[in-house]
Amino acid sequence: MDTLATPLATxxxxxxxxxxxxxGIGGMxxxxxxxxxxxxxxxxxxxxxxxxxLATETARxxxxxxxxxxxxxxxxxVRSAGYQPRAADALMHEEVSSWAGxxxxxxxxxxxxxxxxxxxxxxxSSGSGGSAWMLxxxxxxLLATPVQFILGARFYLxxxxxxxxxxxxxxLLVALGTSSGWGLSVWLWLNATSGMHAGAHTxxxxxxxxxxxxxxxxxxxxxxxxxxxxxRQTTAAIRALHALRxxxxxxxxxxxxxxxxxxxPIGELLVGDHxxxxxxxxxxxxxxxxxxxxxxxxxxxxxxxxxxxxxxGATLTGGSVNGEGRIVLRVTATGSETVLARIIRLVEDAxxxxxxxxxxxxxxxxxxxxxxxxxxxxxxxxxxWVGVGMEAALMHAVTVLVIACPCALGLATPxxxxxxxxxxxxxxxxxxxxxxxxxxxxxxxxxxDKTGTLTVGQPRLTALLVSPGQDETSLIRAVASLQSxxxxxxxxxxxxxxxxxxxxxxQPQAVQAVPGRGSQGVVGGVTWRIxxxxxxxxxxxxxxxxxxxxxxLQSEGATLSVLAEAVPDAGDAPPTVRVxxxxxxxxxxxxxxxxxxxxxxxxxxxxxMISGDNPGAAEAMARRLGLRPQAGEVLANVLPGDxxxxxxxxxxxxxxxxxxxxxxxxxxxxxxxxVGIAMGNGTDVxxxxxxxxxxxxxxxxxxxxxxxxxxxxxxxxxxxxxxxIYNVAGIPLAALGVLSPVVAGAAMALSSVSxxxxxxxxxxxxxR
Numbered sequence: 001m002d003t004l005a006t007p008l009a010t011x012x013x014x015x016x017x018x019x020x021x022x023x024g025i026g027g028m029x030x031x032x033x034x035x036x037x038x039x040x041x042x043x044x045x046x047x048x049x050x051x052x053x054l055a056t057e058t059a060r061x062x063x064x065x066x067x068x069x070x071x072x073x074x075x076x077x078v079r080s081a082g083y084q085p086r087a088a089d090a091l092m093h094e095e096v097s098s099w100a101g102x103x104x105x106x107x108x109x110x111x112x113x114x115x116x117x118x119x120x121x122x123x124x125s126s127g128s129g130g131s132a133w134m135l136x137x138x139x140x141x142l143l144a145t146p147v148q149f150i151l152g153a154r155f156y157l158x159x160x161x162x163x164x165x166x167x168x169x170x171x172l173l174v175a176l177g178t179s180s181g182w183g184l185s186v187w188l189w190l191n192a193t194s195g196m197h198a199g200a201h202t203x204x205x206x207x208x209x210x211x212x213x214x215x216x217x218x219x220x221x222x223x224x225x226x227x228x229x230x231x232r233q234t235t236a237a238i239r240a241l242h243a244l245r246x247x248x249x250x251x252x253x254x255x256x257x258x259x260x261x262x263x264x265p266i267g268e269l270l271v272g273d274h275x276x277x278x279x280x281x282x283x284x285x286x287x288x289x290x291x292x293x294x295x296x297x298x299x300x301x302x303x304x305x306x307x308x309x310x311x312x313g314a315t316l317t318g319g320s321v322n323g324e325g326r327i328v329l330r331v332t333a334t335g336s337e338t339v340l341a342r343i344i345r346l347v348e349d350a351x352x353x354x355x356x357x358x359x360x361x362x363x364x365x366x367x368x369x370x371x372x373x374x375x376x377x378x379x380x381x382x383x384x385w386v387g388v389g390m391e392a393a394l395m396h397a398v399t400v401l402v403i404a405c406p407c408a409l410g411l412a413t414p415x416x417x418x419x420x421x422x423x424x425x426x427x428x429x430x431x432x433x434x435x436x437x438x439x440x441x442x443x444x445x446x447x448x449d450k451t452g453t454l455t456v457g458q459p460r461l462t463a464l465l466v467s468p469g470q471d472e473t474s475l476i477r478a479v480a481s482l483q484s485x486x487x488x489x490x491x492x493x494x495x496x497x498x499x500x501x502x503x504x505x506x507q508p509q510a511v512q513a514v515p516g517r518g519s520q521g522v523v524g525g526v527t528w529r530i531x532x533x534x535x536x537x538x539x540x541x542x543x544x545x546x547x548x549x550x551x552x553l554q555s556e557g558a559t560l561s562v563l564a565e566a567v568p569d570a571g572d573a574p575p576t577v578r579v580x581x582x583x584x585x586x587x588x589x590x591x592x593x594x595x596x597x598x599x600x601x602x603x604x605x606x607x608x609m610i611s612g613d614n615p616g617a618a619e620a621m622a623r624r625l626g627l628r629p630q631a632g633e634v635l636a637n638v639l640p641g642d643x644x645x646x647x648x649x650x651x652x653x654x655x656x657x658x659x660x661x662x663x664x665x666x667x668x669x670x671x672x673x674x675v676g677i678a679m680g681n682g683t684d685v686x687x688x689x690x691x692x693x694x695x696x697x698x699x700x701x702x703x704x705x706x707x708x709x710x711x712x713x714x715x716x717x718x719x720x721x722x723x724x725i726y727n728v729a730g731i732p733l734a735a736l737g738v739l740s741p742v743v744a745g746a747a748m749a750l751s752s753v754s755x756x757x758x759x760x761x762x763x764x765x766x767x768r
Contacts, residue, residue, distance in 0.1 A: 026084035040081035108218030115211035144210035178213035180401035249284035287329035293515040295323030412719035420712030436691025440709030449661035455587040461497040463584035481505035527566040557617020596699035644668035
């Protein structure tokens with residue numbers, strides 16, 4: 001079976017006494033989790049190396065096999081580190097909606113809003129945050145406590161793991177700050193209650209901070225949910241690739257005596273098996289065609305829209321779509337050895353090779369958390385030494401922890417991301433993850449796939465060359481009539497050309513498709529044949545005066561069809577086939593593509609077109625698009641599996657690369673690029689593999705996406721700056737006793753408002 005689909009895949013490395021093992025890991029949330037898991041796995045004695053992929057939630061471990069149960073040891077190491085070992089492909093089988101996991105955020109908002117709104121109304125009415133609008137203390141307690149200890153349980157768990165590993169992270173900061181606010185509120189409430197029972201302070205309600213702790217947890221949960229949603233998008237590409245393989249194959253035996261068709265799972269196919277593929281079905285595995293002829297759509301591999309004729313002896317690729325004929329193939333590769341499986345591995349490896357985003361919040365938290373704890377302790381000791389008493393000293397120390405709580409930090413990235421994504425969405429640009437935003441503004445090289453990205457992706461009739469003495473209009477009417485009942489892409493191109501010329505065509509008679517060659521029929525009493533050059537050669541037809549033009553068009557990458565008339569001879573001799581016209585089909589540049597490329601060049605960006613066409617065809621299209629082949633802006637003859645390697649080569653040269661593509665064959669390159677940009681009119685696989693999707697498939701949107709990215713990242717950095725400024729300025733004032741807990745809460749709210757207001761300024765972006 002395919003090692004990509006097994007719960008635990010082990011594969012010895014050739015030439016070495018080593019093996020690799022893939023293990024799924026649940027519970028990771030950030031880069032610190034990745035480092036912690038890698039450290040735990042590397043402590044296992046036989047492990048030589050361990051690489052953890054946060055996006056796919058898997059670890060690939062290289063180890064020395066011995067008699068012990070390596071899988072059990074590695075699972076135990078993961079569990080001991082505080083995470084859940086599971087099947088390596090567990091994430092691949094999770095079909096979750098884009099709103100999965102939002103329930104805790106929604107519940108937190110429902111419980112937090114009744115606490116937040118009265119506080120805001122109090123400030124608006126009196127400017128002091130007075131208690132007239134506040135809910136009774138017991139109601140605040142009932143609303144805030146579930147948020148603190150049920151919805152916020154994940155932060156306590158993460159904080160505990162951070163303490164065990166002697167590190168600081170965002171979870172520890174959130175747990176400390178919110179617990180301080182919640183604990184201080186409980187203490188003030190109970191102290192006021194005991195004072196009332198003693199007959200004192202009967203008229204004053206204490207100012208509590210339940211709303212601060214509840215809102216902070218809800219906002220940070222929102223940020224975590226946005227990150228998890230973006231992370232799921234990366235695995236969607238791999239799931240979409242797996243979906244290209246049919247679940248069953250029509251098995252005919254192992255090559256000895258033919259058997260009746262038996263449907264078996266493709267995981268049971270063996271090399272040498274004979275398999276039948278019916279019209280319209282996906283080919284289940286790589287193989288060689290044994291019986292039948294057909295047209296096969298390999299666009300998932302090549303990106304080219306035209307199906308290819310297949311005759312016995314031709315190679316077939318698993319995942320491609322069979323055309324109109326039933327065929328039988330002999331399996332030559334199964335499971336992880338197929339071309340499609342290798343594409344899947346390229347996507348996985350490209351995603352794993354990207355370093356996870358080192359969030360500025362997590363980086364600073366590693367230093368900020370211990371500093372805050374030390375300052376809070378020094379505040380407590382200092383005020384006790386001054387002699388103010390335990391209650392006042394504790395109040396000042398807790399105020400330090402409260403104002404250090406990262407409320408604005410929790411808002412900084414998600415608010416800017418949401419605002420930027422909203423602006424982009426209105427322009428038809430879908431930005432799916434923060435990594436795309438993080439890097440897109442730094443892009444200096446944009447690589448484009450050709451077919452479907454810069455070109456229309458559908459064949460057009462680009463030339464109709466007629467033999468001397470023939471009428472062009474009559475011939476195109478005859479071709480349109482002959483092709484009027486066909487679904488072949490070239491037939492549709494002919495019909496479109498006839499419509500554009502305002503032509504009507506008669507009803508054909510006796511139309512017959514010749515698999516792998518063309519079609520024939522009678523139009524207006526004349527027998528016509530239209531098909532490939534190879535078929536015409538078999539029929540003995542000669543191109544004559546059209547020979548030189550056919551050679552030229554082929555060198556430019558055009559697909560040629562020949563229209564021939566079957567002229568009856570005397571007696572019983574077979575009719576003579578005479579060539580009447582040569583039809584050339586090719587792709588056309590997308591409207592506005594040349595202008596879009598010129599605009600990107602004016603911004604100082606380097607442009608590259610990557611194509612599988614021969615150099616002549618690729619360079620001819622490049623010149624039509626305004627690209628300069630002589631300047632190295634065209635990479636031709638690039639096999640589908642090599643596109644990712646070309647992107648990696650560009651990155652190795654010190655460039656930050658954006659890859660723009662639309663097909664399955666572009667998915668590895670989209671994943672390997674610093675920023676993947678998919679065309680919305682392309683395949684789901686490409687859109688899942690990319691961080692940015694252009695919903696209209698317009699190349700002009702590439703420039704807009706890069707500009708929105710630049711502005712969004714600027715807002716994120718501004719927000720983080722303001723968030724830290726409030727904390728850094730407020731902590732010393734709180735330690736010195738200048739700030740009361742009430743003012744500390746107001747400062748936290750003001751920092752959040754400023755961060756949100758700054759992010760919303762993105763909505764004013766108009767573009768060029």
